[in-house]
Amino acid sequence: MVEQLLRLKLRLLGNAFRRSRWRVVGLVLGLTAGLGMSIVVVTGLIGLRFAPVEAAARGVEVFGAVLVLGFVIVPLVFGVDDVLDPRNFSLYGIPTSKLSSALLVSALLGIPAVAMTLISLAQVVTWSRNPLSVVLAIAAMPVIVATCLLCSRVSITVAAFLLSSRRSRDSAGLLGFIALAAFAAVFVLVYRTDWLANGGAVLARIADVASWTPFGAVWAAPADAASGDVASALLKELIALVFVGLLWLAWRQLVGLMLVTQPRLAGARQYHGLGLFRVLPPSPSAVIAERSFTYWIRDARYHASLLVIPVIPFLAMTPFLVIEVPTNILALFPVPIMALFLGWSVHNDTAYDNTAIWLHIASGVRGQDDRLGRVVPPLVVGVPILVIASIICAPLYGNPGVLPAMLGVGLGLLLTGLGLSSIGSAAFPYPAVRPGDSPFAAPQAVGTASALIQGLSFTVTIILMSPTLWFGVLALFLPGFWAWGALIAGLVLGVLFLWVGIRWGGRIFDRRAPEILSSSVRN
Amino acid sequence: MDAAPDSASVPGATGLGRSTASKPASTRTRVGAPTPRKPSAKTPASRTVAPKTPRAKPAETVLDIKGLVKRFGDTIAVAGVDLKVETGSFYGIVGPNGAGKTTTLSMVTGLLRPDAGTVSVHGVDVWSDPVAAKRNMGVLPDRLRLFDRLTGAQLLFYSGTLRGLSEETVRLRTADLASAFGFEDALNRLVTDYSAGMSKKIALAAAMIHSPRLLILDEPFESVDPVSAANVTQILRSYVESGGTVVVSSHSMDLIQRICDHVAVVVHGAILDSGTMASVRNGRTLEERFVELAGGRTSVEGMSWLSSFSD
Numbered sequence: 086m087v088e089q090l091l092r093l094k095l096r097l098l099g100n101a102f103r104r105s106r107w108r109v110v111g112l113v114l115g116l117t118a119g120l121g122m123s124i125v126v127v128t129g130l131i132g133l134r135f136a137p138v139e140a141a142a143r144g145v146e147v148f149g150a151v152l153v154l155g156f157v158i159v160p161l162v163f164g165v166d167d168v169l170d171p172r173n174f175s176l177y178g179i180p181t182s183k184l185s186s187a188l189l190v191s192a193l194l195g196i197p198a199v200a201m202t203l204i205s206l207a208q209v210v211t212w213s214r215n216p217l218s219v220v221l222a223i224a225a226m227p228v229i230v231a232t233c234l235l236c237s238r239v240s241i242t243v244a245a246f247l248l249s250s251r252r253s254r255d256s257a258g259l260l261g262f263i264a265l266a267a268f269a270a271v272f273v274l275v276y277r278t279d280w281l282a283n284g285g286a287v288l289a290r291i292a293d294v295a296s297w298t299p300f301g302a303v304w305a306a307p308a309d310a311a312s313g314d315v316a317s318a319l320l321k322e323l324i325a326l327v328f329v330g331l332l333w334l335a336w337r338q339l340v341g342l343m344l345v346t347q348p349r350l351a352g353a354r355q356y357h358g359l360g361l362f363r364v365l366p367p368s369p370s371a372v373i374a375e376r377s378f379t380y381w382i383r384d385a386r387y388h389a390s391l392l393v394i395p396v397i398p399f400l401a402m403t404p405f406l407v408i409e410v411p412t413n414i415l416a417l418f419p420v421p422i423m424a425l426f427l428g429w430s431v432h433n434d435t436a437y438d439n440t441a442i443w444l445h446i447a448s449g450v451r452g453q454d455d456r457l458g459r460v461v462p463p464l465v466v467g468v469p470i471l472v473i474a475s476i477i478c479a480p481l482y483g484n485p486g487v488l489p490a491m492l493g494v495g496l497g498l499l500l501t502g503l504g505l506s507s508i509g510s511a512a513f514p515y516p517a518v519r520p521g522d523s524p525f526a527a528p529q530a531v532g533t534a535s536a537l538i539q540g541l542s543f544t545v546t547i548i549l550m551s552p553t554l555w556f557g558v559l560a561l562f563l564p565g566f567w568a569w570g571a572l573i574a575g576l577v578l579g580v581l582f583l584w585v586g587i588r589w590g591g592r593i594f595d596r597r598a599p600e601i602l603s604s605s606v607r608n
Numbered sequence: 609m610d611a612a613p614d615s616a617s618v619p620g621a622t623g624l625g626r627s628t629a630s631k632p633a634s635t636r637t638r639v640g641a642p643t644p645r646k647p648s649a650k651t652p653a654s655r656t657v658a659p660k661t662p663r664a665k666p667a668e669t670v671l672d673i674k675g676l677v678k679r680f681g682d683t684i685a686v687a688g689v690d691l692k693v694e695t696g697s698f699y700g701i702v703g704p705n706g707a708g709k710t711t712t713l714s715m716v717t718g719l720l721r722p723d724a725g726t727v728s729v730h731g732v733d734v735w736s737d738p739v740a741a742k743r744n745m746g747v748l749p750d751r752l753r754l755f756d757r758l759t760g761a762q763l764l765f766y767s768g769t770l771r772g773l774s775e776e777t778v779r780l781r782t783a784d785l786a787s788a789f790g791f792e793d794a795l796n797r798l799v800t801d802y803s804a805g806m807s808k809k810i811a812l813a814a815a816m817i818h819s820p821r822l823l824i825l826d827e828p829f830e831s832v833d834p835v836s837a838a839n840v841t842q843i844l845r846s847y848v849e850s851g852g853t854v855v856v857s858s859h860s861m862d863l864i865q866r867i868c869d870h871v872a873v874v875v876h877g878a879i880l881d882s883g884t885m886a887s888v889r890n891g892r893t894l895e896e897r898f899v900e901l902a903g904g905r906t907s908v909e910g911m912s913w914l915s916s917f918s919d
Binding site: 354355356357358359360362366367368369371372373376379380383384438439440441443444445446447448449450451520521598599600602603606 | 717718719720721738739742743745747749751752753754755756757758759761762765766767769770771772774775778796797798800814
């Protein structure tokens with residue numbers, strides 16, 4: 086049984102290399118990243134051999150606990166495509182205990198398990214300080230690997246239960262996003278803490294707590310032995326072992342449960358009438374706009390890009406915060422940055438439809454109607470956001486007179502970005518997250534092409550808007566006229582570029598429609 | 609169902625049937641008239657008028673496929689398909705898995721660019737004048753997604769409006785289609801929560817909503833329950849009788865034999881035989897004829913273990 090599953094896992098890994106070229110590239114990148122990171126960690130751990138016991142202990146304990154927690158959290162947030170889902174084996178009539186151990190052993194064949202084995206080996210080097218610490222570190226090796234693998238198996242299984250309906254999957258992605266945003270905030274806080282002055286104390290406190298939790302205990306046991314605290318070392322080893330035992334029991338129970346559980350049926354919600362489709366008098370471009378807007382409201386992938394908009398400016402400002410640029414200068418950033426991202430948000434919109442785009446093609450929808458409909462939601466959402474943000478940010482800068490310039494730059498960037506997106510999403514759609522997948526699931530092929538398109542659309546937007554930007558900069562130093570000049574230039578150029586983008590993108594769509602469908606079929 | 613196949617109460621049938629202009633049939637309400645559910649005297653009467661007129665005059669070709677070729681890398685998916693489909697025929701396309709049925713139909717409907725060959729619908733070339741050609745076609749593709757974050761009602765409204773129908777027309781036809789296909793209860797649910805058969809039905813309804821001259825349906829009966837399949841067949845039959853044309857692909861030989869009057873057998877991307885059902889069957893069942901054309905059955909030997917049951 087174990088042997089068969091191991092062979093199956095190997096075969097699955099091997100077959101991954103026989104897929105399309107881009108997927109292989111992605112896989113190789115993933116492998117390299119995993120390997121590279123574990124090499125960094127391993128050298129770090131070996132380096133810690135020569136650090137004082139206390140410093141090494143803090144580092145290893147905090148890092149180890151975070152690592153184990155990662156194995157719990159990542160599957161919950163990102164959703165993992167589990168090839169060895171116990172449910173896949175439910176029809177073969179394998180005894181539960183046999184299946185659960187076989188699945189666990191086969192999980193040893195994988196990038197995470199290999200990386201963890203390397204890391205657990207390296208911590209033996211870190212703790213090669215006295216006989217007991219070596220013994221405990223060697224004993225910790227299998228415990229570390231088992232803890233991580235069991236954590237991820239249990240977490241993946243729990244996620245499969247929780248996320249079995251579509252609606253909960255949609256909201257899980259959002260929760261994940263909020264968690265990420267919170268993480269970014271913590272990061273800023275952490276960055277602002279004065280580490281040189283009292284960083285050591287903070288870290289020591291965190292390490293102290295972590296070392297008694299099940300996540301950190303296994304890492305702490307050899308550390309305590311190295312510092313001579315035999316009693317607490319043994320106690321922590323015990324905590325770690327009990328934790329693994331509990332995880333194992335939980336895993337067995339879950340496998341047994343999975344084998345007899347049907348995928349949960351979604352409690353389908355009832356909607357009434359035509360919803361947004363009542364808003365505009367019907368015409369192809371109007372219904373496309375309304376359909377698009379409905380997706381912005383109902384589809385988690387669009388939620389993600391909407392939620393990113395208010396967060397992006399703060400992320401982009403972090404480096405400036407760190408180098409302590411005055412706050413009033415910082416107030417100039419949010420509006421242009423949000424405008425840039427709003428305009429950019431639909432640059433791959435066609436690919437978001439996936440193969441459903443056939444309906445537009447088979448119905449003979451004119452390309453420009455398709456293009457026009459798709460830019461309506463970001464306009465409807467974006468214009469009020471930019472206006473409100475400008476009204477808030479201009480006084481924060483200290484000179485309400487720059488308001489027209491800020492509006493001009495913001496709206497100009499939005500309109501121009503949408504125009505470019507209209508061309509880009511028809512000319513170069515690239516694989517996107519498929520409908521119904523987690524918004525943070527990696528699309529099937531992230532290649533150099535997509536990075537190039539993304540970078541290019543930002544750069545070109547900025548180049549096209551450079552006259553307005555220049556007026557805007559002048560408005561900061563010169564009074565009156567230039568601010569209004571920037572507003573007029575932004576609006577006129579923006580509307581022009583949007584119009585050109587829709588017409589040109591429409592022509593490309595008319596010409597390339599079957600090819601757009603083919604590329605989405607490959608996704 | 610067997611007792612009165614024609615007068616059967618298929619409410620959408622009259623609304624959907626294409627009544628070619630200038631035909632007497634066009635006097636009946638074309639769209640969405642709330643036809644009484646009980647078999648009325650009117651329905652059979654209009655039926656006897658409608659089917660005869662198109663058949664009286666020389667049949668015209670509504671779909672003309674010439675030398676269609678498609679390659680994917682080294683594999684040739686479609687190797688020169690020629691096919692003429694006449695107005696008012698119910699044309700079945702049968703073939704084993706991977707024979708190129710879907711590829712052919714995608715090229716016919718303008719969804720996949722052919723490497724060579726031409727397709728014309730009602731005299732208009734699909735690939736040189738797509739807008740005009742597509743207007744005459746209703747399409748149900750196989751294995752492509754729907755805009756499934758819309759409710760059933762929204763999807764039908766969307767499909768109808770993209771085809772240029774007025775709001776009132778779409779509303780009436782949606783009601784008709786929903787009762788004909790039996791998804792009234794599902795209209796207000798998201799399509800993504802539908803079962804496979806239900807999605808197929810809503811897609812089929814979306815393909816017909818603009819009452820096209822030609823319906824191209826790729827595996828329309830896959831995972832549709834027998835009752836709905838019977839309803840759909842009924843709707844398609846009356847559509848054909850009033851002058852519409854249906855091209856349908858399927859794996860189910862029985863079904864094709866039962867509902868189609870013409871059939872083409874596609875194997876390895878080429879048509880091995882085509883014509884009226886009788887001429888292709890040539891005295892046998894379609895399945896027997898098909899198996900013969902497709903290369904015969906592999907004799908089943910060495911499977912004796914299957915009858916010696918293990919525990």
